[in-house]
Amino acid sequence: MSKLLEVQDLHTRFHTTEGVVRAVDGISYDVSEGETVAIVGESGCGKSVGAMSILRLIPKPPGEIVEGSRILFAGEDLLSMDDDRIRHIRGGQISMVFQEPMTSLNPVLTIGLQLTETMMLHLGLDQAAADRRAIELLEMVGIGEAERRLRQYPHHFSGGMRQRVMIALALSCRPRLIIADEPTTALDVTIQAQILELMRTLTHQMGVALIIITHNLGVVARYAERVIVMYAGKIVETGTAEQIYHRPRHPYTIGLLKSVPRMDMARGKRLQPIEGQPPDLTRLGEGCPYRPRCAWAEDRCERSTPALENVGEGQIAACFNHRALADKESLAV
Amino acid sequence: MNAPTHASTAFEHSPPHEPVAGESLLEVRDLKKHFPVVEGVVFQRAVGQVKAVDGVSFSIRKGETLGLVGESGCGKTTTGRCVLQLERPTSGEIVFDGVNLEELPDQELIAWRRKIQVIFQDPYSSLNPRMKIGTMLDEPMRIHGIESNPSRRRRRIAELLEICGLPEKFADRYPHEMSGGQRQRVGIARALSLNPEFIVCDEAVSALDVSIQAQVINLLEDLRHEFDLTYLFIAHDLSVVHHLCNRVAVMYLGKIVELADSKELFGNPMHPYTKALLSAVPIPDPVVEAKRAHQTLKGEVPSPMNPPPGCVFHPRCQLAVEGCSRSEPELRELRPGHWVACTQVS
Numbered sequence: 001m002s003k004l005l006e007v008q009d010l011h012t013r014f015h016t017t018e019g020v021v022r023a024v025d026g027i028s029y030d031v032s033e034g035e036t037v038a039i040v041g042e043s044g045c046g047k048s049v050g051a052m053s054i055l056r057l058i059p060k061p062p063g064e065i066v067e068g069s070r071i072l073f074a075g076e077d078l079l080s081m082d083d084d085r086i087r088h089i090r091g092g093q094i095s096m097v098f099q100e101p102m103t104s105l106n107p108v109l110t111i112g113l114q115l116t117e118t119m120m121l122h123l124g125l126d127q128a129a130a131d132r133r134a135i136e137l138l139e140m141v142g143i144g145e146a147e148r149r150l151r152q153y154p155h156h157f158s159g160g161m162r163q164r165v166m167i168a169l170a171l172s173c174r175p176r177l178i179i180a181d182e183p184t185t186a187l188d189v190t191i192q193a194q195i196l197e198l199m200r201t202l203t204h205q206m207g208v209a210l211i212i213i214t215h216n217l218g219v220v221a222r223y224a225e226r227v228i229v230m231y232a233g234k235i236v237e238t239g240t241a242e243q244i245y246h247r248p249r250h251p252y253t254i255g256l257l258k259s260v261p262r263m264d265m266a267r268g269k270r271l272q273p274i275e276g277q278p279p280d281l282t283r284l285g286e287g288c289p290y291r292p293r294c295a296w297a298e299d300r301c302e303r304s305t306p307a308l309e310n311v312g313e314g315q316i317a318a319c320f321n322h323r324a325l326a327d328k329e330s331l332a333v
Numbered sequence: 334m335n336a337p338t339h340a341s342t343a344f345e346h347s348p349p350h351e352p353v354a355g356e357s358l359l360e361v362r363d364l365k366k367h368f369p370v371v372e373g374v375v376f377q378r379a380v381g382q383v384k385a386v387d388g389v390s391f392s393i394r395k396g397e398t399l400g401l402v403g404e405s406g407c408g409k410t411t412t413g414r415c416v417l418q419l420e421r422p423t424s425g426e427i428v429f430d431g432v433n434l435e436e437l438p439d440q441e442l443i444a445w446r447r448k449i450q451v452i453f454q455d456p457y458s459s460l461n462p463r464m465k466i467g468t469m470l471d472e473p474m475r476i477h478g479i480e481s482n483p484s485r486r487r488r489r490i491a492e493l494l495e496i497c498g499l500p501e502k503f504a505d506r507y508p509h510e511m512s513g514g515q516r517q518r519v520g521i522a523r524a525l526s527l528n529p530e531f532i533v534c535d536e537a538v539s540a541l542d543v544s545i546q547a548q549v550i551n552l553l554e555d556l557r558h559e560f561d562l563t564y565l566f567i568a569h570d571l572s573v574v575h576h577l578c579n580r581v582a583v584m585y586l587g588k589i590v591e592l593a594d595s596k597e598l599f600g601n602p603m604h605p606y607t608k609a610l611l612s613a614v615p616i617p618d619p620v621v622e623a624k625r626a627h628q629t630l631k632g633e634v635p636s637p638m639n640p641p642p643g644c645v646f647h648p649r650c651q652l653a654v655e656g657c658s659r660s661e662p663e664l665r666e667l668r669p670g671h672w673v674a675c676t677q678v679s
Contacts, residue, residue, distance in 0.1 A: 042542035158633055188404035190630040193613035197629055218615030222622045241619035259547035261576035264616050273547030
C-alpha cells in the first residue's frame with residue numbers, strides 16, 4: 001500500500017497567558033491508502049490538535065503550526081499550499097467527522113442543503129444530480145425515507161441520526177481520507193456500535209483511509225488496524241492493534257491497559273491505575289514527559305528524552321527500558 | 334504537581350468481598366415518576382407526559398453496590414433523584430432503613446437526607462466555582478449540626494481531604510485550580526462529610542480519563558470497605574459497572590428489564606436488550622474482539638412520551654412475537670436471584 005498521508009515532525013503550539021503550550025510536540029506518522037489508524041490518549045495529549053493541524057484548522061493566533069513541520073498528502077505539502085488549494089482538499093479529499101453531532105451541523109439549513117452544497121462545490125454537480133446523490137448517501141448510511149428527511153433540519157434528527165448525516169457528508173465528495181475525532185463519544189453504546197460498524201463497512205467498501213481519534217481502548221481494539229499512542233504531545237508507541245494490546249513496550253501503554261476495567265475478566269481484581277496526573281504542557285522540561293508517573297523511571301529518563309525506537313516487527317516505542325519491559329511477560333495483560 | 338496516592342496505599346486490600354445476604358437498607362417499590370410535557374409560553378397546558386420511571390422496584394442490602402445501567406433517557410438518573418428525594422415520585426414507595434421517605438414531611442426528611450448522599454457526574458458543574466473547597470466541605474457539616482466547634486470542623490475537613498487522597502492545603506483552593514480528577518475527589522469528600530450510610534453515584538466516574546478513572550474507582554471501593562457504605566451506582570459504562578457492582582439492574586424506557594447478580598448478568602444475560610447492550614460494548618483486546626459475535630441493535634430508543642404498547646422493547650427485539658405488543662411482561666425470577674421481564678425466554 002502506498003502512503004497517503006505523511007506527518008513529519010509536526011509541532012503545534014498555543015500562545016496563552018500561562019505560557020506556550022506545546023500541544024503537539026514533534027510527531028511523525030504515516031497513513032496508507034485505505035488503512036484504519038487509531039490515535040489514542042487521554043485529554044490534552046494532543047490527539048485532536050494533531051488531527052486539526054492536518055487540515056490547518058488551528059485558529060491563529062493563539063495557535064501556531066511551527067515552521068519546519070510537514071504534512072504530505074498524496075505527496076503535496078498541506079502546510080505550505082495556498083488557502084484556495086487547502087479549501088479544495090478540506091471537505092473534498094480529506095473530510096472530518098466531529099464528536100458533537102449537535103454542533104457540527106448548521107441548525108438553520110436543511111440536511112439536504114448542507115449535503116448538496118458541498119457536492120456542488122467540490123464535485124461540480126448540478127442541483128438535480130446533487131439531490132439524487134444526497135438521497136443515495138442517506139440511504140447508504142441507513143436513514144430511511146431519505147427524500148423527506150432531506151427537507152428536514154438537524155433538530156429533527158436524534159444524536160445517532162445526526163452522526164449518520166455527518167458520515168454521509170464526510171463521504172459525499174469521495175474523499176481518500178476521513179478523520180473522525182471521537183465520532184461516537186457522545187452517543188449511547190448501542191448507537192456507538194451501529195455508527196462504528198457503518199463507518200467500517202463504508203470505508204472498506206470505498207477504500208477510504210480512516211483516522212479514528214479516541215480515548216476508548218475498546219473501540220480501538222474492535223476497529224483499528226494500527227494504533228498510535230500519544231502522551232503529552234508526543235507519540236510514545238506505535239504498532240498493530242495486536243502488538244499494542246498484547247506486547248506493549250511503553251510503560252504508559254501498559255499503564256493504560258491495566259487501568260481499564262474489562263467486562264470479560266473475573267470480577268474482584270483491583271484496577272492498577274497510573275498514579276499522578278498528566279503534566280502541565282507549558283512546563284515540560286528535559287527528559288521523558290511520562291517519567292513522574294512511571295514505575296520504571298531511572299536517572300537517565302530525567303536527563304534526556306527517549307527517542308522512538310524500533311522494538312521489533314514494525315512496532316515503535318519511546319522508552320529507554322523497552323528491552324527490560326519486553327522480558328517481563330507478566331506485563332502483557 | 335504530583336497527585337494523591339491514597340488509592341495505591343490501599344493496594345494490599347483484599348478484593349471486594351460480596352456482602353452476605355442480609356436485610357435491605359433501601360427498598361424501592363413500584364416507583365413511578367411522570368413529568369408533564371407543557372406547550373405554550375403564557376398559557377401553558379399539559380399536552381402529554383413523559384414516563385421517565387414507570388414502575389421500578391428493587392432493593393439494596395447493606396454494604397452492597399447495586400448498578401443501574403441503561404442508555405440515555407432510560408430513567409436511571411431520575412430513579413436516583415427520587416431515591417435522593419430531589420424529585421418527589423408520582424407514586425411508589427422509597428423505604429430507607431424501614432422508614433417510608435414518601436410519608437415524611439419535609440421537616441423530618443432533613444435528618445434522612447444526611448444519611449443519603451450523592452456524587453454527581455460532572456466535577457465541573459457540581460462544585461460552586463466561587464466557593465473554596467474548605468467552605469464547600471464545611472457548610473453541610475454546619476447545616477446538619479455534625480460538629481459545632483469550628484476548629485474541630487477544620488480538622489475534620491483536613492481529614493476528609495486526606496481520605497480522598499488530596500493534600501490538606503486544597504481546602505484553600507477554588508475548583509478552577511484543580512483538575513477533573515481532583516474535583517471529583519472533592520465531590521466524594523463532600524458526600525462523605527456527613528457520615529452517610531448510602532451514596533448515589535450518578536455517573537461518578539464517566540467524565541474522567543482512563544487513568545484517573547481507575548484511581549477514583551479504587552477510591553470508591555476503599556471507602557465502601559472503610560465506612561461500611563452502600564452504593565447505588567448509576568452508569569452507562571458497563572465495564573465499570575461489571576467491575577464495581579455486586580448486582581445489576583438494566584433499565585429500558587423507564588422499566589427494569591433484567592436484574593441479577595453481576596457475575597450472572599454478565600455471564601448469562603437473558604433479556605434480548607441486555608444481550609444486545611453487552612454485545613455492543615467493545616472489549617479492549619483485539620484478539621478477543623475478533624472472535625466475538627457482534628449483534629447490532631436496530632433502530633433507536635422510542636420516545637418516552639409515547640412508549641410502544643406491551644413490552645417497551647418489542648419494536649427492536651429479535652425475539653418479538655405477536656403477543657409482545659399486547660401485554661407488558663412481568664419481571665419473573667427465572668433462576669435464583671435472576672429476574673427477567675421477557676415472555677420469550679425461560
